[in-house]
Amino acid sequence: MVTDVTNRPRSGSASAKAAPPRRVISRWLTFRRSVLPTATLWVLVTLMGFPLLWFLLSSVKHPGELFSFPLTFFPREWSLDGYQRAWERLDFVQYFTNTLIVASVTTFLTVFLCAAAGYALAKYKNPWLAVFGLCILTMTMLPGEIMLNPMFVVVRDLGMYNSLWGVIMPSIVTPTGVFMFRQFFVSVPDELIDAARIDGARELSIFFRIMIPLAKPILLTLAVISFQWRWNDYIFPLIILSDPDRFTLQIALRTLIGAENIDWSILLAASVISMIPLVVIYLVFQRYITSSNLSAGLKD
Amino acid sequence: MTTLTSAPSAGPELRKEVSGRRRRRPKYRLAPAILIAGAAILFALFFFWPGVLGLAYSLTDYRGYGDWDFVGLENYRGLIGDPEFYRALGRTMVYALFSVPLGYALALAMAVTITNPRARGKTPARIIFFLPWLVSPIVTGVIWRWMFGENFGFVNYMITSLGGERLSWSTNADLSLAVVVFASAWAGAAFNMLLFIAALSNVPISLYEAAELDGAGPWRKFRSITLPSIAPTSVLVILLLTLGQMKEFAMIQALNGGGPGTANRLMIQYIYETGFERAAMGYASAASMIFLVVLLALAFIQLMVSRRGKAKAW
Numbered sequence: 001m002v003t004d005v006t007n008r009p010r011s012g013s014a015s016a017k018a019a020p021p022r023r024v025i026s027r028w029l030t031f032r033r034s035v036l037p038t039a040t041l042w043v044l045v046t047l048m049g050f051p052l053l054w055f056l057l058s059s060v061k062h063p064g065e066l067f068s069f070p071l072t073f074f075p076r077e078w079s080l081d082g083y084q085r086a087w088e089r090l091d092f093v094q095y096f097t098n099t100l101i102v103a104s105v106t107t108f109l110t111v112f113l114c115a116a117a118g119y120a121l122a123k124y125k126n127p128w129l130a131v132f133g134l135c136i137l138t139m140t141m142l143p144g145e146i147m148l149n150p151m152f153v154v155v156r157d158l159g160m161y162n163s164l165w166g167v168i169m170p171s172i173v174t175p176t177g178v179f180m181f182r183q184f185f186v187s188v189p190d191e192l193i194d195a196a197r198i199d200g201a202r203e204l205s206i207f208f209r210i211m212i213p214l215a216k217p218i219l220l221t222l223a224v225i226s227f228q229w230r231w232n233d234y235i236f237p238l239i240i241l242s243d244p245d246r247f248t249l250q251i252a253l254r255t256l257i258g259a260e261n262i263d264w265s266i267l268l269a270a271s272v273i274s275m276i277p278l279v280v281i282y283l284v285f286q287r288y289i290t291s292s293n294l295s296a297g298l299k300d
Numbered sequence: 301m302t303t304l305t306s307a308p309s310a311g312p313e314l315r316k317e318v319s320g321r322r323r324r325r326p327k328y329r330l331a332p333a334i335l336i337a338g339a340a341i342l343f344a345l346f347f348f349w350p351g352v353l354g355l356a357y358s359l360t361d362y363r364g365y366g367d368w369d370f371v372g373l374e375n376y377r378g379l380i381g382d383p384e385f386y387r388a389l390g391r392t393m394v395y396a397l398f399s400v401p402l403g404y405a406l407a408l409a410m411a412v413t414i415t416n417p418r419a420r421g422k423t424p425a426r427i428i429f430f431l432p433w434l435v436s437p438i439v440t441g442v443i444w445r446w447m448f449g450e451n452f453g454f455v456n457y458m459i460t461s462l463g464g465e466r467l468s469w470s471t472n473a474d475l476s477l478a479v480v481v482f483a484s485a486w487a488g489a490a491f492n493m494l495l496f497i498a499a500l501s502n503v504p505i506s507l508y509e510a511a512e513l514d515g516a517g518p519w520r521k522f523r524s525i526t527l528p529s530i531a532p533t534s535v536l537v538i539l540l541l542t543l544g545q546m547k548e549f550a551m552i553q554a555l556n557g558g559g560p561g562t563a564n565r566l567m568i569q570y571i572y573e574t575g576f577e578r579a580a581m582g583y584a585s586a587a588s589m590i591f592l593v594v595l596l597a598l599a600f601i602q603l604m605v606s607r608r609g610k611a612k613a614w
Contacts, residue, residue, distance in 0.1 A: 030418075037419035044410055049428040051486065052435070054454055055443045067452045070461075109338075117339035124332035132336055135343055141599045144346070145547040145568050146592055149364070149575035149584045150353035154346065170346040173339045203331030232436030234550035235568070239576065250438045250550070257442065257554050268446065271439040278434050286430070289494070 059083070059272045063265035082269035089266055090252050092273060099248040100277070102167050102237075103230040109172045110226045111219055117173075118181025119211055123193060133182075139175040145235055152239050166240040167248070171230060177222050184218045185211065220288040224281070231278050249274045358586035363579045375586035384562070385587060388570035389594070395477060395566060396545040403485040403492065403541050404534070410489055411496030412526070433490035441554025444483040445470075473563035476556050480564065483551060488544060492537045499533035500526070535606035539599065546595055567591050 054073075058066060062079040065072075086092075121133050144151060151170060152161075160166030188211070196206045212219070234250045241247055247255075253274060256267045282289070358375055362368035379385050410429055414422055435443065447454050448469040456466045469475050507525045516524070527534075549568040552558060558565035565573070571591070575584030 034418040034420055037413060037416040038421065040409075041413040041416070041419040041425055042421065044413055045425045045428050048410070048432060048486065048489065051443050051447055052431055055446060058446065069457070071454060071457045113338040113342070116335040120332040120335035124328055124335075126329065126332065129332055129336065132340055132343075135348070136339075139343070139347055141543070141596060142351075142592055143543060143547045144350070145549065146571070146588050146595070147350040147354045147585075148568070148571055149581045149588065150350040150357060151346065152576075153353060153357075153364070153581075154350050158345070169342065173342045173346070178339065203328060204334065207331075207335065228434065232438075234436070234438055234553075235572070239572075250436055253438050253442075254554070257438070264446065267442060271442050275435060275439060279431075282430070282434050286427075289430075 055268065056272065058264075059268035066264055080269075082265035083273065085263075086266045086270035086273060090256075090270055092270075094245060095247055095249045095252045095274075096277065098164060098246055099231060099250075102164055102233075102248055103227050105164075106168045106171055106230045107223050107226040109168070110174060110177055111223050113172060114174065114177030114222065115181045115212060115215060115219065116207065117178045118183075119185045119207055121178065121182045122185035122188075123190070136173075136175045136178050139173070140179075144170065148235070148239065151236075155240055161240060162242045162246060164241075164246060167233070167237050170236060171233065174226070174229075177226065180218055180222055181215060184215055188214060217288065220285065224285045224289050227281065228278060354585045354588050357582050358589050360582045361580075362582040362585075364575065364581045365579075368582065371582070375583045376590070378583065379586055379590060384565075385570065387562075388565050388567050389591070391477070391564055392546060392548075392567045395480065395548065395564075396542055398478075399481040399484045399545050400538060400541045402481060403488050403545075404537055406485045407489045407492035407537065408496055408534075410493045411500055412522070414493070415497055415500050429493060430490045432487050435487060437487065437550035438554045440483055440487045441551045441556075444479055444486075445555050448479045470556060471560050473560055476560060477564050480548075480552050480555055483555060484545065484548065487551065488541065492541065495533055495537055496530065499530040503529040532606075535602065539602050542598060542602065543595070546591075546598075 057073065057075060059082055060078050060080065061075040062077045063081055065076055117132075117136070121129060121136075155161055155166045155170065158166075158169075160169065192210065193206055196210055201209070232250060233248070234254075237248045237251050238254070241251060244252075253267075253270060256262070256270055357368075359370060359372060360368040361371050361374075413419055414425055414429065419425075432440070448456070450456060450466065450468055450470050453469065456469070460466055467475055469479055503526060507529070508521055511521050511525055547568050548566055549572070552564065552566060552569070556564060558569050567587075571584050571587050574587060575581050
């Protein structure tokens with residue numbers, strides 16, 4: 001009898017599923033063998049899921065119940081009181097709009113510029129491109145956060161202080177994005193480009209007409225990642241935005257945390273609200289993240 | 301398509317590729333220039349220029365506004381004798397020292413269990429594993445602060461219910477940092493898990509079958525086959541984790557604000573507070589420059605170690 005000898009994915013899982021157990025004893029064997037891996041998996045799931053679950057359940061507890069001992073897992077009295085007060089306290093519509101503008105404009109530009117740069121790095125050769133590639137590589141090693149103060153001065157001198165553009169512009173170019181695209185385009189055969197050239201296609205239209213559609217999976221993956229990054233960005237909006245009307249969500253949340261006495265009921269609810277759009281987007285696009293080979297770009 | 305084959309060093313790979321393409325006539329100049337123009341301009345404006353400016357400011361007493369004087373290496377001299385600076389730098393290192401191994405182990409454990417064909421319920425597990433990745437650093441801070449509240453938190457409640465003493469998660473500096481370490485491992489695990497899943501799926505299955513014939517147990521297989529096979533990804537994950545932890549700011553800000561007191565103030569927070577709250581931009585820029593050298597050294601050491609390790613593995 002051929003048994004599934006490995007604890008490996010791919011062919012392992014295929015054979016385990018494809019061959020239905022013929023005898024009861026082999027079914028029992030399969031069950032017994034899956035106990036330990038399944039238990040380990042679900043221990044980890046509990047570890048990862050619990051903080052989030054506790055946080056969500058706490059946010060729908062009645063404010064008086066949050067600190068009343070003994071603590072109960074499920075709310076004794078379900079209440080959306082925190083949500084209602086959080087919605088009144090913070091101008092969520094404004095913050096959602098600001099964050100949405102920042103995240104989507106940045107994501108669009110990131111995807112476009114990183115695709116172009118990654119394509120150039122993959123398919124053209126000249127010394128300047130090599131220098132440019134090295135420049136992008138240094139960005140991986142040195143996050144912009146380190147140069148917080150001069151970054152602020154640059155943004156201010158460009159007249160973008162306290163404007164959403166000041167948050168958008170510095171975070172557009174990401175080395176991860178450039179290398180993801182470079183790695184992908186390296187795998188596209190040169191013959192494709194040569195054929196297009198013979199057919200008389202211009203260089204840039206090869207990029208726009210052939211390469212962009214080809215790179216759609218990478219494009220969507222980077223778009224989802226980039227949107228998540230920008231939605232959750234904190235430090236640059238913090239130093240660049242000063243007018244509460246221009247705050248992004250994360251900065252607005254900070255005003256709740258920075259208070260002398262934290263109103264946990266409001267803070268928990270506001271935190272949950274701030275996550276909703278991202279969770280929705282993730283649920284729609286999750287396959288582009290979880291099925292993609294992220295390491296493609298990151299490994300550089 | 302894209303596979304994971306080499307360590308995160310673009311250097312040799314880039315060179316190899318360039319030489320491989322030598323046969324191509326180098327007549328395309330305009331197109332690549334246009335393609336990289338946008339990224340290059342933004343790089344120059346928002347990376348190169350701040351870098352140069354930071355270096356320049358570090359030699360002045362600039363306050364962020366008004367006039368400034370050239371002070372030479374005065375800022376650097378000040379930093380060398382500044383215990384606050386050392387504390388921030390040291391704390392950042394301690395933080396990385398604990399959170400990188402924990403983050404690595406957690407992500408790897410998640411990847412290994414979720415790729416195990418015998419484990420049941422992988423689809424919901426995958427979604428739950430992934431949710432923390434969506435949570436912003438600020439909200440991560442809120443969640444863990446809530447869990448580890450000294451008087452009201454779930455963790456202390458469990459400890460006292462089981463008959464233990466309450467732990468001072470927010471007034472003890474080391475325990476407070478421990479919470480930050482847990483939170484960062486939790487928040488960063490999903491992304492690294494993806495990298496590991498990709499690497500694990502590239503390990504030839506025949507290796508495991510051969511080991512099985514030789515009577516190797518699961519742990520032995522993991523140690524002797526899985527770990528060496530995913531070594532390049534491990535290096536990448538450790539490098540990414542280290543760099544990520546070095547710039548930790550938002551999460552700790554929401555979790556304990558660098559507290560108690562300033563005990564857990566990490567480097568970025570130190571640079572932020574020095575530059576913006578104390579309005580000592582020159583001084584903060586000097587700190588940035590020192591930190592930058594530290595980061596470069598760390599990345600360099602890791603790449604060197606990985607290169608040697610790889611030669612040994614194969």
